[in-house]
Amino acid sequence: MAEQHDHQHDHDHEPAGDAAQPVKVVGEEPDLSKGTARPITVFGNPVLHREVKDVTAFDGELSALIDDMFQSMYAAEGVGLAANQIGVDLKVFVYDCPDDEGVRHIGHVINPVLEELPAGSRRVLDDGNEGCLSVPTAYAELPRPDYAAVTGVDKDGNPIRVEGTGFFARCLQHETDHLYGFLYIDKLSKRDRKDALRQMAEGTPRYATVPNA
C-alpha cells in the first residue's frame, strides 16, 4: 500500500520538532543488509488479479523472499507489500506502517486470513484515502472498517495474529485483499475506479515497475 496522501494526514505526519519523541514500534525492523529490491507489478498483470498460492515450505527461500519484499517496499516508499506485487505466486505480505496513534507496525504475515468482524461492530473511516504501489500515482477515497485483525503464520510456521486500527487496519485489509486477487480500486464505484486508472495512466511512478505484456 502507498503512503498516506490526504492533506489531513500529511499534516499529522509533519516532524514534531522539539517535541519529537521516540516513535513506539511494534515488531522488528528488517535486516537491510539482506535482500534486493525488485520491480513492482502493476494493474493488468495477471498475477495481481487472481488468488495466489498458500505457502507450504518454510525454508531459506521464504526468508529470502521476505527480505526482498522489505527491500522492494522501501525502494518504492510503500507501507505494505504483497508477494504478487513483485510477481511471486505466494500468500505473503510485509508491512512497515503507522497507525493513527503514531505507532509504527513492522512485520510479515504468511497465509493471512482476515477475521470477520462481529455484526454491528463495523466502524467506518471517514477520511479514507488509499493508494497502491501497483496502481502508481493514483489515490481514491475508500471507506473501510477502522479495525482489522489477520490470522496466519510467521516465516517459521508459527501461528500469529496481527490486529490494527486506523491506517494500519486499512493496510492489513489492503494487503490481504492483494493475495486473494483484489486491488483497492476493485472496491470503488465504476466512476472512481475509472478515475483512478486515469490518474495511473497520466502519472509516472518513482520506482521500477514490471512492464505489462
Ligand SMILES: [Zn+2]
Ligand atoms: Zn496495494
